[in-house]
Amino acid sequence: xxxxxTKKTFHSIDPEQLPKHFDTQAAEQRLEADWEAKGIHHYxxxxxxxxxFVVDTPPPTVSxxxxxxxxxxxxHTDVVVRQQRMRGKNIFYPLGWDDNGLPTERRxxxxxxxxxxxxxxxxxxxxxxxxxxxxxxxxxxxxxRPNFIDACHRVTSEDEKVFKALWRRIGLSVDWNxxxxxxxxxxxxxxxxSFLDLLDKGHVCSVTAPTMWDVDFQTAVAQAExxxxxxxxxxxxxxxxVEGSDETFTIATTRPELLAACVGVTAHPDDxxxxxxxxxxxxxxxxxxxxxxxxxxLADPEKGTGILMVCTFGDQTDVTWWREQKLKLRQIIGxxxxxxxxxxxxxxxxxxxxxxxPERAQKFYDGLVGKNVNQAKTAVVEMLRQxxxxxxxxxxxxxxxxxxxxxxxxxxxxxxxxxxEFISTRQWFVRLIDxxxxxxxxxxxxxxxPTHMGSRFRNWTENLQLDWCISRQRYFGVQFPVWYRLDxxxxxxxxxxxxxxxxxxxxxxxxxxxxxxxxxxxxxxxxFTAETDVFDTWFTSSLTPQIASGWLLDPVRHAxxxxxxxxxxxxxxxxTWAFYTIAKSxxxxxxxPWAHVLISGWILDPDRKKMSKSKGNVVTPLHLIEAxxxxxxxxxxAGARLGADTxxxxxxxxxxxxxxxxxxxxxxxxxxQSAEVHPITNELDxxxxxxxxxxxxxxxxxxxxxxxxxxLDATERFFWSSFTDTYLELVKARAxxxxxxDEADRGSAVAALRLGLNVLLxxxxxxxxxxTDEVWRWAFADETGKASIHQAxxxxxxELSAIELPSNEGSFDxxxxxxxxxxxxxxxxxxxxxxPLTKLVLAMNPATAKVFAKIQTEIVTATRTHSFESIERExxxxxxxxxxxIEVEPKEKKEG
RNA sequence: GGGCGGGUAGCUCAGUUGGUUAGAGCACUGGCCUUACAAGCCGGGGGUCACAGGUUCGAGACCUGUUCCGCCCACCA
Numbered sequence: 001x002x003x004x005x006t007k008k009t010f011h012s013i014d015p016e017q018l019p020k021h022f023d024t025q026a027a028e029q030r031l032e033a034d035w036e037a038k039g040i041h042h043y044x045x046x047x048x049x050x051x052x053f054v055v056d057t058p059p060p061t062v063s064x065x066x067x068x069x070x071x072x073x074x075x076h077t078d079v080v081v082r083q084q085r086m087r088g089k090n091i092f093y094p095l096g097w098d099d100n101g102l103p104t105e106r107r108x109x110x111x112x113x114x115x116x117x118x119x120x121x122x123x124x125x126x127x128x129x130x131x132x133x134x135x136x137x138x139x140x141x142x143x144x145r146p147n148f149i150d151a152c153h154r155v156t157s158e159d160e161k162v163f164k165a166l167w168r169r170i171g172l173s174v175d176w177n178x179x180x181x182x183x184x185x186x187x188x189x190x191x192x193x194s195f196l197d198l199l200d201k202g203h204v205c206s207v208t209a210p211t212m213w214d215v216d217f218q219t220a221v222a223q224a225e226x227x228x229x230x231x232x233x234x235x236x237x238x239x240x241x242v243e244g245s246d247e248t249f250t251i252a253t254t255r256p257e258l259l260a261a262c263v264g265v266t267a268h269p270d271d272x273x274x275x276x277x278x279x280x281x282x283x284x285x286x287x288x289x290x291x292x293x294x295x296x297x298l299a300d301p302e303k304g305t306g307i308l309m310v311c312t313f314g315d316q317t318d319v320t321w322w323r324e325q326k327l328k329l330r331q332i333i334g335x336x337x338x339x340x341x342x343x344x345x346x347x348x349x350x351x352x353x354x355x356x357x358p359e360r361a362q363k364f365y366d367g368l369v370g371k372n373v374n375q376a377k378t379a380v381v382e383m384l385r386q387x388x389x390x391x392x393x394x395x396x397x398x399x400x401x402x403x404x405x406x407x408x409x410x411x412x413x414x415x416x417x418x419x420x421e422f423i424s425t426r427q428w429f430v431r432l433i434d435x436x437x438x439x440x441x442x443x444x445x446x447x448x449x450p451t452h453m454g455s456r457f458r459n460w461t462e463n464l465q466l467d468w469c470i471s472r473q474r475y476f477g478v479q480f481p482v483w484y485r486l487d488x489x490x491x492x493x494x495x496x497x498x499x500x501x502x503x504x505x506x507x508x509x510x511x512x513x514x515x516x517x518x519x520x521x522x523x524x525x526x527x528f529t530a531e532t533d534v535f536d537t538w539f540t541s542s543l544t545p546q547i548a549s550g551w552l553l554d555p556v557r558h559a560x561x562x563x564x565x566x567x568x569x570x571x572x573x574x575x576t577w578a579f580y581t582i583a584k585s586x587x588x589x590x591x592x593p594w595a596h597v598l599i600s601g602w603i604l605d606p607d608r609k610k611m612s613k614s615k616g617n618v619v620t621p622l623h624l625i626e627a628x629x630x631x632x633x634x635x636x637x638a639g640a641r642l643g644a645d646t647x648x649x650x651x652x653x654x655x656x657x658x659x660x661x662x663x664x665x666x667x668x669x670x671x672x673q674s675a676e677v678h679p680i681t682n683e684l685d686x687x688x689x690x691x692x693x694x695x696x697x698x699x700x701x702x703x704x705x706x707x708x709x710x711x712l713d714a715t716e717r718f719f720w721s722s723f724t725d726t727y728l729e730l731v732k733a734r735a736x737x738x739x740x741x742d743e744a745d746r747g748s749a750v751a752a753l754r755l756g757l758n759v760l761l762x763x764x765x766x767x768x769x770x771x772t773d774e775v776w777r778w779a780f781a782d783e784t785g786k787a788s789i790h791q792a793x794x795x796x797x798x799e800l801s802a803i804e805l806p807s808n809e810g811s812f813d814x815x816x817x818x819x820x821x822x823x824x825x826x827x828x829x830x831x832x833x834x835x836p837l838t839k840l841v842l843a844m845n846p847a848t849a850k851v852f853a854k855i856q857t858e859i860v861t862a863t864r865t866h867s868f869e870s871i872e873r874e875x876x877x878x879x880x881x882x883x884x885x886i887e888v889e890p891k892e893k894k895e896g
Numbered sequence: 897g898g899g900c901g902g903g904u905a906g907c908u909c910a911g912u913u914g915g916u917u918a919g920a921g922c923a924c925u926g927g928c929c930u931u932a933c934a935a936g937c938c939g940g941g942g943g944u945c946a947c948a949g950g951u952u953c954g955a956g957a958c959c960u961g962u963u964c965c966g967c968c969c970a971c972c973a
Contacts, residue, residue: 015932228972235973253973266973298971308973317971408972452900456968459899463969571967602967610967639909643901645966649908651922654935661935669932713910717920725937736931820938827927827939834930834937 010750012674013778022664024629028770032168040085040790041173043092045557053089054564055081056545056594057174058577059096059182062159063107068648069611071170071621073600075637077568078172079708080598082766085173086794092561094178094548096187097163099156100477101537102217102415108152108476113140116475118510118532120144128154145475145510152476156181166621170630171769173790180547182540183478187547188506191540192481194584195470196502197552198430203587204470206428206494210312210319211469213423214413215337219473220427221413222536223466224576226420231410234403235304238384240265241283241391243290248391249277250400252304254408256384257376258311260287260342260365263327267307269295274307284309285390285398286383287361289354290347294325313422315411316465328352333421339376341369373421426494428471428480428533432583436461439579442586446597449706450643453571453599457582460575468580470536477534481507483514490525498528502552542580545593564594566706571599571643598706601645611648624653631768632656638767641709659716660771663764666724667775670757673735678747680803682734683854685752687811688727689803691718692759696795699763708766715763723756726816729833730862741857754779755803759795808851814879815855818842821881822863831888836864841885843871845878 035041043052055077060070085091109115113131122144128151143151160181167174180187198204211220233254241248251265265282267274274293281290291309298317299308310321312330321327330352334340342365344358345351355361364383368376384390384399391398411420432439439461448454471480481500484492498514500507509530513519521527543551549561563585569577578597585593603611624633635656640646680686695718702711734741735749758780765772769790776789786792793799806812822840823833840863844852849872852859860868866889876882 020933021935228970231972233972251973255973299973300971304973310973315972317973320971409970410972450901455900459969463898465971575968604966641910644909645901647908649922652908655921658935662933665933665936667932672932710910713920721920724933728932729937732931823938830927832928832930832938834928 008677009674010677010754011779011782013668013671015668015672018668018778022661022771022774024631024660024770025626027774028169028171028630031770031773032171035173035788035790036168036176038788038791040788041091041093041175042177043175044090045560047090049560051088051090052092052560053081053084054092054545054548054561054566054594055094056548056564056567056581057093057095058569059098059180059541059544060163061098061101061103062156062163063099063104066163066166066621067603067611068621068624069603071166071624071633072603072637072640072646073568073570074167074172075170075634076598076600076640076642076708077566078170078174079634079638079766080566080568080703080706082173082769082790083703083708083794085790086762086765086792088793091173091175092178092548092564093174094180095167095172095174095176096180096182096544096547097156097160098182098537098541099152099160100183100534100540102474104152104156105148105474105476108148108155109140110136111155112151113138114143114148114151115140116145116148117142118145118475120147122146126150149476153183156183169625170621170633173769178548182537182547183476185506186550186553187540187543188478189553190543190547190551191478191535192500192505192507193502193552194539194543194546194588195481195535196499196505197588199499201587203431204428205431206426206497208424208426208494210322210422210424211427212411212413212420213335213425214416215333215335215418215421216416217413217474218335220425220469220471221416221420222469222538223464224468224538224579225414226411227414228409229412230407231419232405232407233410234405236381236384236403237305237400238285238309239391239395239398239400240285240309241395242277242293243281243283245280247277248395249274249282249307250305251307251309253309253314254406255311255314255377256380257339257368257373258314258332259284259309259380259384260289260361260368261311261313261330261332262287262289262291262309263312263330264291264310264321264325265293265307266296266299266310266321267293268299268301269297271299271301271306277307283356283391286364286380286387287344288356288391289361290356292325292327296321312424315422319422329424331424333373333423335423335425337418337421338370338372339368341366373418427469430468430470430583430587432468433464433466435583435586436464438586439583442582442592445592446582447595449596449598450641453574453597453643456571456574457578460579468536468583470539471533472536473532474534477537478506478540479508479510479534480531481505481509482531483509483517483528484531486523486525486527486529488525490523492529497531538576538580541577542584545581545585546588562589562593563591566596566598567594568598568600570602572602574599596706599643601640601643604645604647610645624650628653628657629660629770631660631770634767634769635659635712638708638712642706659720660768662720662724663761663768663771663775666719666728667757667761667778669728670753671775671779673750673753675735675737675747675750676743678744678751680748680752680755682745682748682752682858683806683808683811684727684730684815684858685748686804687806687809687815687855688722688752688756689800690806690809691722691812692756693797693800696759696763696797696800700794700796711763712767715760719760719764722812722816723760726819727756727812728753730815730819730858733861733864734858738861741861755800759800761789762792762795765789765792807854810851810879811855814848814851815858817879818852818855818859818881819862821883822859822886825883825886826888829886829888834864835891836866836889837887838889839867839885839887840865841869841871841883843873843876843882843884844880845874845876846872847878848876848880 235252344361483498514528549558636652699711731749761772
């Protein structure tokens with residue numbers, strides 16, 4: 001096909017050999033497999049840190065449902081990564097799976113209809129079958145913890161396959177050699193090492209204290225996992241008596257069920273109404289328990305009745321008062337959220353359940369034992385409504401008015417269904433409250449994209465109230481490497497924990513034996529027992545940079561991969577994932593974990609609500625890829641700026657698909673032009689390349705700030721408007737040799753077209769990896785020696801610098817203007833762009849005419865004008881054209 | 897209550913350090929089968945830039961206030 005006998009010609013393709021339409025599905029699978037086979041996504045450990053670009057990829061929760069939101073944010077990262085790769089960076093782009101934690105437990109419980117009891121013995125070779133909907137009503141099968149964990153592994157490994165298939169389908173250029181899971185051997189080892197390191201450094205402690213507790217999951221939770229939900233409640237006005245007087249006062253409470261847990265009464269110190277009461281004792285209704293009345297700045301005179309009861313514990317403020325006033329502990333809510341049995345004693349007792357009338361108190365309280373909070377509330381209110389003389393003989397019923405409905409925020413575990421309770425339990429904490437300023441400083445050293453997301457971090461850190469509770473009373477997670485000595489009665493000595501040595505890790509204290517003990521000493525008096533708590537999942541996932549680098553397990557590798565370059569994530573987990581990762585990195589190594597944080601927005605449904613499984617508005621991604629192709633879906637994702645929430649509009653996928661088609665066709669056309677190899681010398685061609693230089697500069701600059709969306713926008717606009725609609729149309733005839741120009745002009749046109757396509761393909765490659773590589777391989781792979789576009793270099797101004805600048809920088813604009821002016825006229829005349837003109841007289845300013853002379857041939861040729869004349873006229877503005885005369889060639893009559 | 901972001905065409909959004917007549921895509925609409933592409937091309941209509949002040953020769957952009965929407969946070973009796 002090509003004639004190499006005398007002169008070199010461009011390697012052109014035969015368009016007839018290509019399918020009419022681009023088969024996205026087939027090409028995607030073929031190309032992705034080829035990338036994998038070539039290993040072009042692999043990290044090269046031999047290259048230095050400054051040549052390496054390290055990504056701290058979010059490990060997706062595999063037990064969650066896949067939706068377009070996943071594709072959205074992961075595509076953002078991939079676009080950034082692909083551009084960095086083209087810039088010559090050695091890419092470290094791992095992917096982990098977040099499989100431990102509550103979502104997995106919940107999924108596994110439902111999947112097999114099972115529950116856990118730590119007392120059940122392990123059954124080797126246990127067979128589990130997926131439960132049917134009919135099984136859901138059957139009582140769940142009770143498993144040992146190890147069997148349950150096996151089941152978790154089984155389910156998550158299946159889930160991971162589904163995720164991985166989708167990631168490959170969408171073309172994520174992840175190095176699959178770097179795959180990990182947050183529950184795997186290495187992650188467990190590093191999480192436990194992290195714990196021991198924090199312990200060595202004195203940042204970890206174990207204390208018994210009131211902690212936020214979810215009564216359904218029956219675990220402690222951290223402040224970061226708590227959210228406020230507005231709930232309707234009611235103020236109950238209750239009459240309290242004052243000890244040793246006839247006085248009474250009224251408190252307002254939304255939690256009358258906690259009356260038995262009342263340990264004090266407080267009002268604002270300046271509140272004249274209650275000043276005389278301070279220092280006296282109040283008598284609670286029903287239970288007749290005397291409690292101190294004390295002043296507190298925290299009490300708001302405007303709220304309720306201005307005086308309130310302090311319980312153990314209704315909320316965080318109760319905890320504060322309890323601590324400050326050294327009040328008694330009357331814990332009536334148990335870990336399962338039901339009221340615990342207690343025994344009331346006389347006032348001389350000091351066990352916390354002193355009543356002026358213990359018998360009567362007991363009678364009331366026994367009616368509440370075992371009830372949940374709501375049931376207890378109903379029961380107590382009924383008693384308060386009916387019982388005369390409840391706080392002191394002679395008083396009426398303590399409920400002074402019908403409860404008044406109010407709506408107020410109530411704390412919930414973000415995954416929970418019932419309000420959190422404060423329950424005094426023993427938990428492990430990482431001390432952070434005393435390090436707020438350091439955390440703020442570290443956060444300020446990180447570049448947040450967009451910048452205002454840094455204020456989310458600041459905001460959260462400044463308002464931090466509690467140390468980080470890292471222990472969870474759950475099963476599928478990383479265990480604490482901790483045991484306790486048992487005393488002679490078999491009680492664990494929590495003040496004397498035994499820690500695993502670093503060499504032992506990872507350990508499962510319920511299986512592995514504490515150092516210095518033998519297996520037969522487990523759970524016997526004088527022996528040892530395991531800490532059964534597991535880490536907060538964030539305790540492990542806040543180590544993702546270290547898990548990927550190997551950290552203490554591989555210090556050399558760690559040094560070359562830590563800190564990372566970017567941390568992509570979404571904004572709702574700034575207070576958890578980002579915050580804890582910064583905290584860990586600071587505490588372990590006094591370093592920031594990454595230079596940049598890239599925040600992706602949310603996907604909103606057309607009603608602008610966040611897409612989430614619970615709202616039932618989730619769009620699954622697979623059908624979108626099948627319908628529009630992976631590139632089109634990526635195009636949609638890459639169109640959103642960092643941090644901006646984006647409405648899900650299926651229209652955008654169609655636009656993306658159209659762009660892919662256009663690239664296919666334009667590539668087919670450009671590469672099918674054959675001509676002798678020639679330098680780019682023609683004025684218009686040089687003017688076009690000059691425009692291209694500006695585009696390369698703009699796109700590159702955007703990518704420096706990881707702003708792929710403006711880069712894509714500029715590239716797309718240029719491709720569509722300047723390249724295909726203008727330049728390509730203007731040089732078509734010349735490239736085909738129809739213009740009657742010489743071979744140099746023709747070669748110049750083909751060379752410029754090919755260079756334009758080549759550069760544009762590379763500018764699109766990070767966003768549209770499939771179609772760009774497809775077209776690349778038709779000719780440019782051989783030409784450049786880069787088999788895949790993803791091995792080619794990102795375009796630079798320098799590589800275009802060999803092409804001479806146009807003699808006038810306005811040449812391209814002028815050609816464009818003339819082209820549009822003439823086309824507009826043709827359109828008005830009802831003629832197609834392709835219709836030849838028998839005559840055209842174009843008038844312009846003399847200054848314009850000078851520039852126009854250089855490109856006149858291109859315009860005349862492109863508009864197929866037989867007889868052309870240009871006229872100079874001072875009255876016309878520079879850069880404008882007026883059509884003095886135009887004659888459209890009559891339509892040829894169809895033959896036959 | 898505190899903090900952050902936003903309000904630009906019917907819809908989704910660009911709009912650089914203030915600078916001609918405010919842009920794109922979609923949608924709507926007229927024309928065109930034109931040798932890469934009808935999954936296309938050439939045209940057209942459509943905006944009091946949330947509101948009110950201010951700074952300036954000049955404001956969509958800067959300042960102040962108001963208002964609406966969204967998000968994050970807050971001790972929730």
